Amino acid sequence: MATINTYLNFNGNCEAAFNFYKSVFGGEFIFLGRFEEMPEGDGYKVTDSDKNKIMHVSLPIGKTILMGSDTVGDWGPKFVQGNNFSVSITPENTEEADKLFKGLSAGGHITMPMENTFWGSYFGMLTDKFGINWMVNLEQSQA
Incomplete structure (x- = not known):
């Protein structure tokens, strides 16, 4: 069965926010990556002003993981305070990933189709028909 975690988006202050959350909840980051580490691809280019911003950070809290990133560029999601979160699902296998993605995207909008990524995951993003990201x-080790 899949697990669900919260993914937060920030307007350039992700690192400060997660250092604060770490001071409150304790623990250590599982991962902290910056946009300068991301390979450039079709339709997006990381600007010099965005290179040091957080591409992804993960902080375990109990049995869950709080995750986040800064919003950057014209190709990334737009920051809207109050709507700056997504629900992240971690399925057990590819079949479950595809089933959940297909079900949730029905009547919604796919922002990134399910595909293999440079960070080693089979990953996709969507907004469902109710506006939830x-x-x-x-x-990939689970696929």
Whole structure:
């Protein structure tokens, strides 16, 4: 069965926010990556002003993981305070990932189809027909 975690988006202050959350909840980051580490691809280019911003950070809290990133560029999601979160699903296998993605995207909008990523996951993003943002992330070792 899939697990669900919260994914937060920030307007350039993700690192400060997650350092604050770490001071409150304790623990250590599982991962902290910056946009300068991301390979450039079709339709997006990381600007010099965005290179040091957070591409992804993960902080375990109990049995869940709080995740986040800064919003950057014209190709990334737009920051809207109050709507700056997504629900992240971690399925057990590719079949479950595809089923959940297909079901949630019905009547909604796919922002990134399910595909293999440079960070080693089978991943996709969508906004469902009710306006809720979802991420489906399957580590390649599980696929």
